[in-house]
Amino acid sequence: MKVTVLQDIMSANDKIADKNKDLLDKNNVLAINVMSSPGAGKTSLILETIKRLKEKVRISVIEADIASTMDADKIIKEGVAAIQINTGGQCHTDANMFSAALEKLPLADIDLLFLENVGNLVCPAEFRIGTQKNIMLLSIPEGDDKPFKYPLMFSTVDAVVISKMDYLPVSDFNLGQFERVIKGMNQSVRIFCISVKNGDGVADWIKWLETQLKEC
Amino acid sequence: MHELGITQGILDMAITRAKEAESKKVLQINLVIGEASSIVDDCIQFYFDFASKETLAEGAKLNFTRIPLQMKCRDCGNTFNPEKESWACPQCQKWDVELIRGTEFYMESIEVD
Numbered sequence: 001m002k003v004t005v006l007q008d009i010m011s012a013n014d015k016i017a018d019k020n021k022d023l024l025d026k027n028n029v030l031a032i033n034v035m036s037s038p039g040a041g042k043t044s045l046i047l048e049t050i051k052r053l054k055e056k057v058r059i060s061v062i063e064a065d066i067a068s069t070m071d072a073d074k075i076i077k078e079g080v081a082a083i084q085i086n087t088g089g090q091c092h093t094d095a096n097m098f099s100a101a102l103e104k105l106p107l108a109d110i111d112l113l114f115l116e117n118v119g120n121l122v123c124p125a126e127f128r129i130g131t132q133k134n135i136m137l138l139s140i141p142e143g144d145d146k147p148f149k150y151p152l153m154f155s156t157v158d159a160v161v162i163s164k165m166d167y168l169p170v171s172d173f174n175l176g177q178f179e180r181v182i183k184g185m186n187q188s189v190r191i192f193c194i195s196v197k198n199g200d201g202v203a204d205w206i207k208w209l210e211t212q213l214k215e216c
Numbered sequence: 217m218h219e220l221g222i223t224q225g226i227l228d229m230a231i232t233r234a235k236e237a238e239s240k241k242v243l244q245i246n247l248v249i250g251e252a253s254s255i256v257d258d259c260i261q262f263y264f265d266f267a268s269k270e271t272l273a274e275g276a277k278l279n280f281t282r283i284p285l286q287m288k289c290r291d292c293g294n295t296f297n298p299e300k301e302s303w304a305c306p307q308c309q310k311w312d313v314e315l316i317r318g319t320e321f322y323m324e325s326i327e328v329d
Binding site for chain 2: 001002003004005006007008009010011012013090091092094122123126127145147148151152155180181183184185187
Protein backbone atom coordinates (compact mmCIF):
# COMPACT_ATOMS: atom_id res chain seq x y z
CA MET A 1 0.00 0.00 0.00
CA LYS A 2 1.26 3.42 -0.91
CA VAL A 3 1.01 6.21 1.67
CA THR A 4 1.48 9.74 0.38
CA VAL A 5 3.73 11.77 2.68
CA LEU A 6 4.87 14.97 0.93
CA GLN A 7 6.78 16.23 3.93
CA ASP A 8 10.03 18.15 3.91
CA ILE A 9 12.88 16.07 5.30
CA MET A 10 14.22 19.11 7.11
CA SER A 11 10.91 19.86 8.82
CA ALA A 12 12.07 18.61 12.25
CA ASN A 13 15.13 20.86 12.05
CA ASP A 14 13.08 23.77 10.74
CA LYS A 15 10.65 23.58 13.65
CA ILE A 16 13.52 24.01 16.10
CA ALA A 17 14.93 26.81 13.93
CA ASP A 18 11.59 28.63 14.18
CA LYS A 19 11.67 28.32 17.98
CA ASN A 20 15.23 29.66 18.04
CA LYS A 21 14.18 32.64 15.97
CA ASP A 22 11.24 33.37 18.28
CA LEU A 23 13.57 33.26 21.27
CA LEU A 24 16.03 35.65 19.61
CA ASP A 25 13.26 38.02 18.54
CA LYS A 26 11.77 38.03 22.02
CA ASN A 27 15.13 39.05 23.48
CA ASN A 28 15.84 41.62 20.75
CA VAL A 29 18.96 39.77 19.72
CA LEU A 30 20.11 40.05 16.13
CA ALA A 31 21.77 36.74 15.29
CA ILE A 32 23.93 36.30 12.22
CA ASN A 33 24.95 32.94 10.83
CA VAL A 34 28.41 33.40 9.30
CA MET A 35 29.33 30.78 6.72
CA SER A 36 32.26 30.23 4.34
CA SER A 37 34.93 27.76 3.31
CA PRO A 38 37.68 27.14 5.87
CA GLY A 39 40.12 30.03 5.85
CA ALA A 40 37.97 32.63 4.09
CA GLY A 41 38.23 34.95 7.08
CA LYS A 42 35.15 34.41 9.24
CA THR A 43 37.00 34.82 12.53
CA SER A 44 38.94 37.83 11.24
CA LEU A 45 35.74 39.54 10.13
CA ILE A 46 34.08 38.88 13.48
CA LEU A 47 37.13 40.10 15.40
CA GLU A 48 37.30 43.29 13.32
CA THR A 49 33.58 43.85 13.85
CA ILE A 50 34.02 43.43 17.60
CA LYS A 51 36.86 45.98 17.63
CA ARG A 52 34.72 48.54 15.84
CA LEU A 53 31.41 47.96 17.61
CA LYS A 54 32.07 46.68 21.10
CA GLU A 55 31.80 50.10 22.75
CA LYS A 56 28.31 50.60 21.31
CA VAL A 57 26.88 47.12 20.94
CA ARG A 58 26.79 44.12 23.27
CA ILE A 59 28.23 41.33 21.17
CA SER A 60 28.52 37.63 21.78
CA VAL A 61 29.86 34.83 19.61
CA ILE A 62 29.13 31.14 19.25
CA GLU A 63 32.02 29.35 17.60
CA ALA A 64 31.24 26.08 15.90
CA ASP A 65 34.10 23.86 14.92
CA ILE A 66 34.54 20.16 14.45
CA ALA A 67 37.14 20.31 17.23
CA SER A 68 39.33 22.78 19.22
CA THR A 69 38.60 26.07 21.01
CA MET A 70 41.13 28.24 19.12
CA ASP A 71 38.60 30.58 17.60
CA ALA A 72 36.64 31.09 20.80
CA ASP A 73 39.89 31.88 22.63
CA LYS A 74 40.69 34.65 20.13
CA ILE A 75 37.25 36.19 20.63
CA ILE A 76 37.47 36.03 24.42
CA LYS A 77 40.82 37.87 24.21
CA GLU A 78 38.87 40.78 22.71
CA GLY A 79 36.81 40.91 25.87
CA VAL A 80 33.67 39.46 24.35
CA ALA A 81 31.75 36.47 25.63
CA ALA A 82 32.19 33.48 23.35
CA ILE A 83 31.19 29.89 23.64
CA GLN A 84 32.53 27.05 21.61
CA ILE A 85 30.44 24.24 20.30
CA ASN A 86 32.29 21.29 18.90
CA THR A 87 30.15 19.53 16.38
CA GLY A 88 32.01 16.27 16.95
CA GLY A 89 32.75 15.60 13.30
CA GLN A 90 29.57 17.10 11.89
CA CYS A 91 30.10 19.40 8.95
CA HIS A 92 27.60 22.06 10.00
CA THR A 93 25.59 23.48 12.87
CA ASP A 94 21.99 22.37 12.99
CA ALA A 95 19.06 24.02 14.74
CA ASN A 96 19.31 21.70 17.71
CA MET A 97 22.97 22.52 18.40
CA PHE A 98 22.24 26.21 18.05
CA SER A 99 19.32 25.88 20.46
CA ALA A 100 21.57 24.21 23.06
CA ALA A 101 24.14 27.00 22.68
CA LEU A 102 21.47 29.70 23.05
CA GLU A 103 20.44 28.20 26.39
CA LYS A 104 23.92 28.91 27.72
CA LEU A 105 23.88 32.59 26.77
CA PRO A 106 22.42 35.54 28.72
CA LEU A 107 20.28 36.61 25.77
CA ALA A 108 18.76 39.61 27.57
CA ASP A 109 22.26 41.13 27.73
CA ILE A 110 23.14 40.61 24.07
CA ASP A 111 22.37 42.83 21.08
CA LEU A 112 24.35 41.11 18.38
CA LEU A 113 25.15 37.41 18.23
CA PHE A 114 27.42 35.81 15.67
CA LEU A 115 27.28 32.11 14.99
CA GLU A 116 30.51 31.24 13.23
CA ASN A 117 29.56 28.08 11.41
CA VAL A 118 31.86 25.21 10.50
CA GLY A 119 34.02 26.10 7.50
CA ASN A 120 32.08 24.53 4.65
CA LEU A 121 30.10 25.92 1.71
CA VAL A 122 27.96 22.84 1.28
CA CYS A 123 26.20 21.53 4.35
CA PRO A 124 25.51 24.67 6.41
CA ALA A 125 23.37 25.92 3.51
CA GLU A 126 20.97 23.02 4.01
CA PHE A 127 20.28 23.67 7.68
CA ARG A 128 18.23 26.65 8.79
CA ILE A 129 19.16 27.36 12.40
CA GLY A 130 16.92 30.31 13.19
CA THR A 131 19.28 33.26 12.84
CA GLN A 132 17.56 36.34 11.41
CA LYS A 133 20.39 36.88 8.93
CA ASN A 134 22.57 34.41 7.09
CA ILE A 135 25.72 35.62 5.45
CA MET A 136 28.68 34.08 3.70
CA LEU A 137 32.23 35.08 2.93
CA LEU A 138 34.04 34.24 -0.26
CA SER A 139 37.70 35.19 -0.31
CA ILE A 140 39.40 36.32 -3.51
CA PRO A 141 41.92 33.41 -3.55
CA GLU A 142 39.04 30.90 -3.67
CA GLY A 143 38.11 32.00 -7.18
CA ASP A 144 35.05 33.45 -8.90
CA ASP A 145 33.61 30.12 -10.05
CA LYS A 146 32.20 29.16 -6.65
CA PRO A 147 28.55 30.19 -7.18
CA PHE A 148 28.26 27.52 -9.86
CA LYS A 149 29.59 24.89 -7.49
CA TYR A 150 27.59 25.90 -4.42
CA PRO A 151 24.37 27.35 -5.81
CA LEU A 152 22.32 26.66 -2.69
CA MET A 153 24.59 28.74 -0.46
CA PHE A 154 24.86 31.69 -2.85
CA SER A 155 21.17 31.77 -3.65
CA THR A 156 19.92 31.73 -0.06
CA VAL A 157 22.17 34.11 1.91
CA ASP A 158 21.26 37.71 2.79
CA ALA A 159 24.77 39.01 2.16
CA VAL A 160 27.99 37.94 0.51
CA VAL A 161 31.18 39.40 1.93
CA ILE A 162 33.99 39.22 -0.61
CA SER A 163 37.01 39.06 1.66
CA LYS A 164 40.77 39.41 1.19
CA MET A 165 40.21 42.11 -1.43
CA ASP A 166 43.89 43.02 -1.03
CA TYR A 167 44.63 39.91 -3.14
CA LEU A 168 42.59 41.18 -6.09
CA PRO A 169 45.48 42.91 -7.95
CA VAL A 170 47.46 39.67 -8.10
CA SER A 171 44.45 37.49 -8.89
CA ASP A 172 42.47 36.70 -12.05
CA PHE A 173 39.23 36.89 -10.04
CA ASN A 174 36.62 38.60 -12.25
CA LEU A 175 34.80 40.74 -9.71
CA GLY A 176 32.24 42.22 -12.13
CA GLN A 177 31.25 38.83 -13.46
CA PHE A 178 31.09 37.33 -9.96
CA GLU A 179 28.77 40.07 -8.72
CA ARG A 180 26.60 39.72 -11.81
CA VAL A 181 26.19 35.97 -11.24
CA ILE A 182 25.21 36.18 -7.58
CA LYS A 183 22.98 39.22 -8.01
CA GLY A 184 21.30 37.47 -10.91
CA MET A 185 20.34 34.45 -8.86
CA ASN A 186 19.81 36.21 -5.55
CA GLN A 187 18.15 39.55 -6.21
CA SER A 188 18.03 40.82 -2.66
CA VAL A 189 21.63 39.90 -1.75
CA ARG A 190 23.93 42.60 -0.37
CA ILE A 191 27.53 42.43 -1.49
CA PHE A 192 30.45 43.81 0.50
CA CYS A 193 34.02 43.97 -0.78
CA ILE A 194 36.35 44.09 2.17
CA SER A 195 39.89 43.61 3.33
CA VAL A 196 40.27 43.25 7.06
CA LYS A 197 44.01 43.58 6.52
CA ASN A 198 43.93 47.13 5.16
CA GLY A 199 40.47 48.06 6.38
CA ASP A 200 38.95 48.67 2.95
CA GLY A 201 35.19 48.27 2.84
CA VAL A 202 34.80 47.32 6.51
CA ALA A 203 32.91 50.55 7.23
CA ASP A 204 30.16 49.56 4.76
CA TRP A 205 29.77 46.22 6.48
CA ILE A 206 29.56 47.89 9.89
CA LYS A 207 26.99 50.35 8.60
CA TRP A 208 24.86 47.49 7.27
CA LEU A 209 25.08 45.74 10.63
CA GLU A 210 24.02 48.89 12.46
CA THR A 211 21.02 49.22 10.15
CA GLN A 212 20.06 45.59 10.82
CA LEU A 213 20.38 46.19 14.56
CA LYS A 214 18.02 49.16 14.37
CA GLU A 215 15.46 47.11 12.45
CA CYS A 216 15.73 44.17 14.85
CA MET B 217 28.89 14.43 5.86
CA HIS B 218 25.55 15.20 7.41
CA GLU B 219 23.75 12.18 6.04
CA LEU B 220 23.56 10.39 9.39
CA GLY B 221 21.41 13.05 11.04
CA ILE B 222 19.26 13.36 7.96
CA THR B 223 18.87 9.59 7.75
CA GLN B 224 17.54 9.55 11.28
CA GLY B 225 15.00 12.20 10.26
CA ILE B 226 13.92 10.11 7.26
CA LEU B 227 13.58 7.01 9.43
CA ASP B 228 11.52 8.80 12.10
CA MET B 229 9.26 10.33 9.48
CA ALA B 230 8.68 7.00 7.71
CA ILE B 231 7.92 5.17 10.97
CA THR B 232 5.51 7.87 12.13
CA ARG B 233 3.62 7.77 8.83
CA ALA B 234 3.58 3.96 8.76
CA LYS B 235 2.12 3.85 12.28
CA GLU B 236 -0.51 6.40 11.31
CA ALA B 237 -1.46 4.10 8.44
CA GLU B 238 -1.57 1.19 10.93
CA SER B 239 0.92 -0.80 8.92
CA LYS B 240 3.48 -3.23 10.25
CA LYS B 241 6.30 -2.81 7.79
CA VAL B 242 7.82 -0.11 5.61
CA LEU B 243 8.93 -1.61 2.30
CA GLN B 244 10.05 1.42 0.32
CA ILE B 245 10.61 5.10 0.92
CA ASN B 246 10.40 7.47 -2.02
CA LEU B 247 12.45 10.62 -1.69
CA VAL B 248 12.74 13.61 -3.99
CA ILE B 249 16.04 15.48 -3.93
CA GLY B 250 17.05 18.52 -5.98
CA GLU B 251 20.46 18.67 -7.62
CA ALA B 252 21.38 21.71 -5.52
CA SER B 253 21.26 19.51 -2.46
CA SER B 254 24.52 17.89 -1.41
CA ILE B 255 22.92 14.71 -0.11
CA VAL B 256 24.65 11.52 -1.27
CA ASP B 257 22.10 8.79 -2.03
CA ASP B 258 24.33 5.79 -1.32
CA CYS B 259 25.39 7.26 1.97
CA ILE B 260 21.79 7.61 3.15
CA GLN B 261 20.92 4.03 2.24
CA PHE B 262 24.09 2.84 4.00
CA TYR B 263 23.23 4.67 7.23
CA PHE B 264 19.60 3.74 6.91
CA ASP B 265 20.39 0.03 6.91
CA PHE B 266 22.10 0.47 10.27
CA ALA B 267 19.70 2.96 11.82
CA SER B 268 16.58 1.03 10.85
CA LYS B 269 17.59 -2.24 12.51
CA GLU B 270 14.84 -3.65 14.71
CA THR B 271 12.36 -1.00 13.60
CA LEU B 272 9.39 -1.49 11.32
CA ALA B 273 11.44 0.11 8.54
CA GLU B 274 14.22 -2.46 8.72
CA GLY B 275 15.27 -3.51 5.24
CA ALA B 276 13.26 -0.80 3.49
CA LYS B 277 14.59 0.36 0.15
CA LEU B 278 15.12 4.05 -0.41
CA ASN B 279 14.31 5.35 -3.88
CA PHE B 280 15.67 8.72 -4.92
CA THR B 281 14.25 10.93 -7.62
CA ARG B 282 16.72 13.68 -8.55
CA ILE B 283 15.35 16.99 -9.79
CA PRO B 284 17.77 18.85 -12.06
CA LEU B 285 18.48 22.54 -11.56
CA GLN B 286 16.00 24.64 -13.45
CA MET B 287 16.15 28.37 -13.87
CA LYS B 288 13.79 31.00 -15.11
CA CYS B 289 14.97 34.16 -16.80
CA ARG B 290 13.37 37.18 -15.15
CA ASP B 291 13.83 39.14 -18.35
CA CYS B 292 12.36 36.98 -21.11
CA GLY B 293 10.64 34.31 -19.00
CA ASN B 294 12.53 31.43 -20.62
CA THR B 295 13.02 28.39 -18.39
CA PHE B 296 16.18 26.33 -18.84
CA ASN B 297 18.57 23.86 -17.25
CA PRO B 298 21.77 25.79 -16.58
CA GLU B 299 25.15 24.67 -17.84
CA LYS B 300 27.88 23.95 -15.35
CA GLU B 301 29.81 27.19 -15.72
CA SER B 302 27.16 29.55 -16.96
CA TRP B 303 23.76 30.53 -15.72
CA ALA B 304 23.08 33.09 -18.37
CA CYS B 305 19.75 32.64 -20.12
CA PRO B 306 20.52 30.76 -23.35
CA GLN B 307 17.76 32.69 -25.13
CA CYS B 308 18.59 36.31 -24.26
CA GLN B 309 22.03 35.94 -22.59
CA LYS B 310 20.89 37.89 -19.50
CA TRP B 311 22.08 36.83 -16.05
CA ASP B 312 18.96 37.85 -14.18
CA VAL B 313 17.80 34.34 -13.41
CA GLU B 314 15.88 32.64 -10.66
CA LEU B 315 16.46 29.11 -9.38
CA ILE B 316 12.98 27.59 -9.61
CA ARG B 317 13.71 23.87 -9.22
CA GLY B 318 16.51 21.80 -7.81
CA THR B 319 16.38 22.68 -4.11
CA GLU B 320 13.69 20.14 -3.19
CA PHE B 321 14.24 17.62 -0.44
CA TYR B 322 11.14 15.81 0.69
CA MET B 323 9.54 12.43 1.24
CA GLU B 324 7.06 11.85 -1.51
CA SER B 325 5.53 8.60 -0.23
CA ILE B 326 6.15 5.29 1.46
CA GLU B 327 5.18 1.76 0.49
CA VAL B 328 3.90 -0.14 3.49
CA ASP B 329 2.60 -3.59 4.27
